[in-house]
Structure formats: C-alpha cells, structure tokens
Amino acid sequence: MLKHSVSSVGKVCINNKKFTTFTIKTKSHELKKFRVMQLPTHRYEEYIDCRMKYYVTYEITHQIAGIPDSEEAMQEYKEIMYKTCKDPSVSNVICCLDNEDNQIVGISTQKLIKRGDREEEIKPRTKPVKRFYEILRTWNNLFPIPELMKNFNLTTYCDDMGFAIHPQYSGIGLANKMAPLRREVCKLQGAPMTGAWMTSPGTKNACARDGWEVIYEISYEELGRILGIKFENAPPSCAYMISKI
Template identity: 30%
Template structure:
C-alpha cells in the first residue's frame, strides 16, 4: 500500500508480533477507510449514541452518504493504520482544514429523528466553544473522527493516529489541530501527546443542552483538545 508513512510501530497480539504503519490514505483505499467509519464510528462514537443514530439502522443508513461526502472533501487529510502483513486497514483518522468562515451544516431533507438530533448537535457545538474566536489563527485542522477496528483496540492504534495529527500539521504548515474528544481512549491518547484542554463539559450536561438523551457507556466528560506542531 502506498501513501506517505508518518509512523511505524509493533506490538504483540495473541502471541503474534504485529507490525503497523500510519500512512496517508490513497484514493484506492478510501472506500475501505470510509467503510470502517461507517461500520464502527456510527455505532460506537458518543455523539452517535446521544443522538440515537447508533441504535437505529435507518438512521445510520441515512447518515452514510453524508459521512462519505464529509470524509472525501478535497481539503481533508485522511490517514490510516495498516497491519503490514495483511495490508488490512485497522484504524483511520480524518481531519478537515477549517477557517474562521465556516459554512453552516445543511439540515434540509433530513428524514429520521435521530439524524435530525445529530445534525442539531453538530451545528450547535461551535456555540459551546469556537476555535476561530479563541485562537488567532487563520486556519487549523479540525478532527472529524478517529476509528479503530474492535479487534485491534488496546494495541496503540488510536494513540498512533492521534500523534499523526501533530506531525501532519508540522509538515503542512498548519498552526493548530483540534478535536472534540468524546471517548476516554482518545482523551488519554491526546493528553499523553501533550494536547491541551481549553474546554470541558459534563457529557450529560452536553446532552441536556441539545435536548438529547444521555447514554450509558460514554465518557463522563467531553473535551475540546488542542495541539500545536
């Protein structure tokens, strides 16, 4: 598999030594990466649970074309974690190049109530904390999500994907990377990599703010986390 390599690491799983690389996602592997997001982000990520998307097949299917369109924006940067022996994509991270002049998230023609709630949350999150109004930068990378295949969680894949974001910013001259970290795993990985937390909110208060239903099994708090190259 091609694509610039940002890092390589290895670990032991079930007695076998596995080697991984974090690299840019090439066009021919983009479908594999987006399928990973569809299969696991929409079922596991906290905002999907709060909105109810995680628990509705109809809602997830409605989200799929929006998700594919979001991930395939030309100004995005997608990296994948590849298990080198098999070539399998076991994790992925996507960032969007953002500016102070963001466009509104379209909400017309939404069908399921769960997707309507999700889009309401996504549209309202900048009102809780706005990077463009806080930092004196003209552009930055906003995290669109990190996903790891369940069979490869706990092996350092998520941490490697988080670290890649800072490396990408440094090489491409982007002064900042930021993300709403909604899982304990990514929060801990970002903290280990030196990310700062300028904003934090109780996850149940977050749900209440959007008139959504708090969900069990999510992080106690959601954090806006920021890193500089």
C-alpha cells in the first residue's frame, strides 16, 4: 500500500548483478530493512519451502487443481519445482529480511523463452498435478506465448513462473518494490519484454503501478466455463499483463 512509505533505498551487488535494499514500515509500525537478491544455490531448499507454503497453497490455479489438499501431490510438485529452479533458463529472485535471520519473505520467478523452444513434457504421477497441468495448458492457450512473440516480433521473452509474498508481510508494499525488478531480470537475460497472468489483485495492482499493460483479460466466470470448473471467491477477472524493457 502506498501509505507505507519507503524510508531508504540503496544498491547492492551480488554475482555482478545489481539488486535493491530498502526499508519499509510494517503493519506493526516497525521499520524493517529488506534485501532483494538472486537465489543462491545453498538456499534452494528454503526457497522451495517458501514457494510451496506461500505460492502453491494460495495461488488459485494450484487450489482448483487440488494440489494443496493432497500430501502426495504436494511432494510431487515440490520435486518438479526443485528441478525447475535449477534450470539455467529460470531466474529466481528472493526478497529477504536484511538481518541475521535472513528469512525469505518474497519470491519472483521468471523463465527465459526463445523462439522455437518446445514446452517441456511433464508426466505427472498424481491426479491433482495432472489436473494442474491440464488447466495450465488450456489457460495458456487462451493467450499463447508463441503468438505474443510473433505479434511483437520477439526472439526472446521472459515469462512468469510465480510471484508471492509471505502473508505476514503482504500489504506493506513489497510487491511494489519487486515488480520493477522483473524488468531488470529481462535486461540481464537479454529479453525485451516480460509478462504474466495476474491471478491476484495485489500483484495486478503492483504491476499496474509499475506501468505494466493489460493486453488480455477474461472474467473468472467465463474462464470457469472454458475450464469446466467453478471458481470460489475469485476476483472478477484475471489479466495477462506485459512490460516492455
């Protein structure tokens, strides 16, 4: 929220890449310092744990597939995510408390796509994970990335693979600070554009403040008809937004 002011901003350099440090007033009116950095290899397990707890558990696509309701599906999906985060085309950025605890409180994951890339074939073991990828394919086919790249004459593109904030730190402006860094990732990977499906109003609002553009939008009612499901307590619509570098 804009009422939580940022009191200081600085730059740090990790692995020759520039990231941001900043201080924000929390909901309890404490000033806390945060650091945004590329995910170090020794923190893979912590990152995956954070992703499973605060992204997979709450994100609407995973919920409707039933992944959070199945321990077996959660374990299978965790294995897939662990493999994904090691993919050299995937960029994992984390927001941490800038103190001795160094707790991860935010994650942002993007994948570099090149023209002609083939989608990785995943053979799920559990019904919820299988259902998740069926939903994902149908959803993504509403606005295919290859078509987007063709329309904008792109040879490379950064696609979203997840964005989440720890519930304890939601609503204080972390998303507003992390959204612009997605463009920085694009610059580092040599891609002229990034984009994402905005299934959460908070993320959509943060990206809108950062100048992202809605290029496709659909109501959850219509999306539910296409997917053959009924969304419970969903926002009015979800949108695909892009940001040009």
